[in-house]
Amino acid sequence: MDPTAAAPPPPEPWAAVVAHYDAHGALTPDLMATVQALHAHGLRVCFVSTGLGDVEAAALAPFAHVIRRENTGYDFWSYKVGIDHLLPQGPWRRLLLLNSSVWIDDVGRILRQMQAVHGHCDLLALTMSHEAQPHLQSYWLAFESPGILASEAFAGWWGGLQPYSERAQVIAQHELGLSAHFLRAGFRLGALFKPSREQRLRAVLRALDNGRLPLPAADPLQVDPAAADGLNPTLYAWDGLLQQLGVLKWELLRRNPQLINLEPLRRDPRLARLLGP
Secondary structure (H helix, E strand, O other): OOOOOOOOOOOOOEEEEEEEOOOOOOOOHHHHHHHHHHHHOOOEEEEEEOOOOHHHHHHHOOOOEEEEOOOOOHHHHHHHHHHHHHHHHOOOOEEEEEEOOEEEOOHHHHHHHHHHOOOOOOEEEOOEEOOOOOEEOOOEEEEOOHHHHOOHHHHHHHHOOOOOOOHHHHHHHHHHHHHHHHHHOOOOEEEOOOOOHHHHHHHHHHHHHOOOOOOOOOOOOOOOHHHHHHOOHHHHOHHHHHHHHOEEEHHHHHOOOOOOOOHHHHOOHHHHHHHOO
């Protein structure tokens, strides 16, 4: 090694809040692996849980600061608790928020894709949904610039957050409201997952199959991929999301509320175990 060579730049100050909920205090192996990987990539991790068991908290301690709190306010309140803990330790140039509602195959894969688009937007999610109104889905949100983290919009949003106890209020005020708030403040929003035309068509066909969309009156049948804009991509474009980012929603795996055909998952031995018996 050339002793005169310039040293590599220090890692960018980056932190993460992981919001966890499990009725039995359990910690899935993939979430444990995600926290370990975030730590290995140099992120300062704050793990906020509404019911983590003692054994699980001890296992996480080498990789994250663990906060256990009362079960109120859903994941957004856990995000706030984590942010309040991390901000005084900054300044941070980037801040990642993610929750335990998704199975993640390899978080490093996502971080590499984020790095490839770094600088293109101020607030980055994995997916954008157009249900109700266009918004970034909050299971993974990255504040990507020092400007947004230091802004009055950031301080105002988290300072004014309310610990709503009704899920519908959380969705309306927080899930939908966050994107609208930062757009009004002039920040650039983006999502990593951009479904292809084929994936959008497949999403529409799934919605036609389960009755989520009405059958077109035209004969022969004509399917418009633009109709996918009103569908939740984590459910209707699950295979595209899995292929690009290695992510699946636990809601899809455990409840499958839209009765989407998951037979392709059952044919993959590595993924079939996620579906249970």
